[in-house]
Amino acid sequence: MESEKSYDFFEFTITPNVSFTVRESGIVLNKTILTPVLSSGNYIATWKYSKDGIISSGMDQVRIKQIRLFTDNCSTRTLAPTQAPTIAPSLAPVATNTPIATRTPVIVKFSIDNYLYGFYLNGAQVRGNNSIEWMETQTIELSLKENDVVAVYGYNTQAQQGVLAEIVDKNTGRVITTTGSHWRCSGNVNLDKGSNFTGYNSPVTYGNNNNNAVWGTRPSISLNAMWIWDISSQREYSYSVCKVQITQEMLLSNRSEPTHTPTPTATQFSRIPSPSPQVSSASVVGFNFVILLFTLLFLMF
Numbered sequence: 460m461e462s463e464k465s466y467d468f469f470e471f472t473i474t475p476n477v478s479f480t481v482r483e484s485g486i487v488l489n490k491t492i493l494t495p496v497l498s499s500g501n502y503i504a505t506w507k508y509s510k511d512g513i514i515s516s517g518m519d520q521v522r523i524k525q526i527r528l529f530t531d532n533c534s535t536r537t538l539a540p541t542q543a544p545t546i547a548p549s550l551a552p553v554a555t556n557t558p559i560a561t562r563t564p565v566i567v568k569f570s571i572d573n574y575l576y577g578f579y580l581n582g583a584q585v586r587g588n589n590s591i592e593w594m595e596t597q598t599i600e601l602s603l604k605e606n607d608v609v610a611v612y613g614y615n616t617q618a619q620q621g622v623l624a625e626i627v628d629k630n631t632g633r634v635i636t637t638t639g640s641h642w643r644c645s646g647n648v649n650l651d652k653g654s655n656f657t658g659y660n661s662p663v664t665y666g667n668n669n670n671n672a673v674w675g676t677r678p679s680i681s682l683n684a685m686w687i688w689d690i691s692s693q694r695e696y697s698y699s700v701c702k703v704q705i706t707q708e709m710l711l712s713n714r715s716e717p718t719h720t721p722t723p724t725a726t727q728f729s730r731i732p733s734p735s736p737q738v739s740s741a742s743v744v745g746f747n748f749v750i751l752l753f754t755l756l757f758l759m760f
């Protein structure tokens with residue numbers, strides 16, 4: 460499977476009268492799930508792929524290669540050996556029956572004197588170093604929710620140093636945050652670039668983006684955004700990681716839920732999902748899960 464780690468999940472369960480659940484997220488390759496021994500009876504096996512409302516990673520799907528039943532005389536039955544069921548909602552389904560963190564599509568805009576050394580979301584690098592100077596405003600598109608941490612890791616080679624950034628709502632253009640004294644910076648680039656702020660301090664500021672004496676006005680960035688840097692690293696050939704944690708207040712006017720109307724349905728069949736068990740994306744648009752019900756498993760043969 461390939462999914463957006465920690466936000467999009469695959470879940471396999473067997474019910475009733477037994478509690479067996481396997482839950483995975485991210486990239487999982489060639490995993491074999493072995494269930495507990497089941498006594499005689501009827502069971503429902505459920506494969507479910509669930510997403511929150513935004514961002515898809517990798518193939519954004521789960522592929523089931525093979526399903527095998529082991530009977531009590533140790534013979535095996537193999538179900539669907541050649542057709543791999545694919546559970547792949549390709550559009551952004553929205554869960555309404557479980558709370559999810561609302562995410563806001565944003566554009567991060569920034570200028571760095573001298574260069575970007577890395578851009579991070581929750582400690583994971585989104586963009587690596589480049590040689591784009593402060594004269595050019597760089598942009599990165601993300602989706603943010605409350606408590607996410609955005610970090611800009613800058614590298615100064617000579618003369619003045621600074622990071623200027625703002626985050627705006629992609630849909631409305633509303634400013635969510637700009638660099639300023641509420642950001643935190645550290646010159647120790649080995650510290651956590653995610654939610655741990657230990658070792659990060661209030662930054663030094665070098666004025667705002669309104670016709671700044673050093674950099675002028677950087678295009679596409681709010682005039683009140685401040686140039687900041689780690690206060691202990693104000694020198695040539697220095698580094699500064701500056702980051703901010705997104706608060707509910709920053710996102711407040713963005714907290715409208717997506718408007719898809721979920722219409723949960725289930726694909727139900729009484730034997731092997733064949734000949735073509737693929738669940739097309741079209742059939743799952745608009746709801747947050749696909750359930751394949753394999754009922755009466757032991758009565759099929």
Ligand SMILES: [Ca+2]
Nearest residue numbers: 572617618619
């Ligand atoms: Ca410089």
